[in-house]
Amino acid sequence: MAFCNKLSRFVRRQSENASMIGSLRSFSADATHHRFHQETHNFLEPEYYIGSWEAPSDPKDAERKLAQLRRDYAKKVRVYRKEYIHEIEMLRVEKQRKDEARLLAERAANEERRLLKAEAAKVRAEERKIADEEFRQTLL
Template sequence: MPNSFRTLSKTLTRSFSTKSSHQNHHQKTHKYLDPNSLLGSWKTPNNPKEAEKKLALLRRDYAKQVKNVRKEYIHEMELLRLEKLRKEEARKEAIRVANEERKRLKAEAAKVRAQERMVAEEEFRQTLLKERAEKLENWRMKLDFF
């Protein structure tokens, strides 16, 4: 019985862990760099001038490496910026095309409504003319009757 309680408490503790699943996934999939050749390469020289020379060389090599890493980083950031800019321009172009299409459809719908309105007005005029003609004929017939 105590073992089952312990396993249950461990399971619950794991399920309520404060680490996010993204962080856990990142920790599992992270690829570490190869060990740097500078690490552990320092052998203590006998005289201080030689030590200064070796230290200066190490510093110079380290500065070169840092400079290269910074160049790579700047290059990667520039590529990311260009990619983001390209995506933003593509998005704006898509919005512009959609707006133009919407305006075109709206204009076509307005033309169709205008044509329908003109047809309806023409039919109304024809009906009025026909009714006036009928009234006039009816009036003439009544006058001829008297």
């Protein structure tokens, strides 16, 4: 009995150490992924309107140019937002498709398990029936 207790404590300690190592390993993997992303990230090209402002002498001309810059910026932001919304929608659809496939596979596995369980119950019932019949024969 004492040996079993020592063995169970040893196994428990080993599993705790393994889980701690696993958590450190996952942290390390996350840090590596982050560093890889930082090294390989491609930034957008700088926009033409950044640093392009030259103060005109006429205030009306300045207002007109500033309004044009704002319109151009708003158009670009609108395009980026549309692209982002499209990407997010595609990710959502893909996730939904994967979830549905996973659920379908789970349902099929559950149905298979249910059928196997029913067959096993039928076999056990037949065995019980045969054993009862043999018992009755021995009593007679």
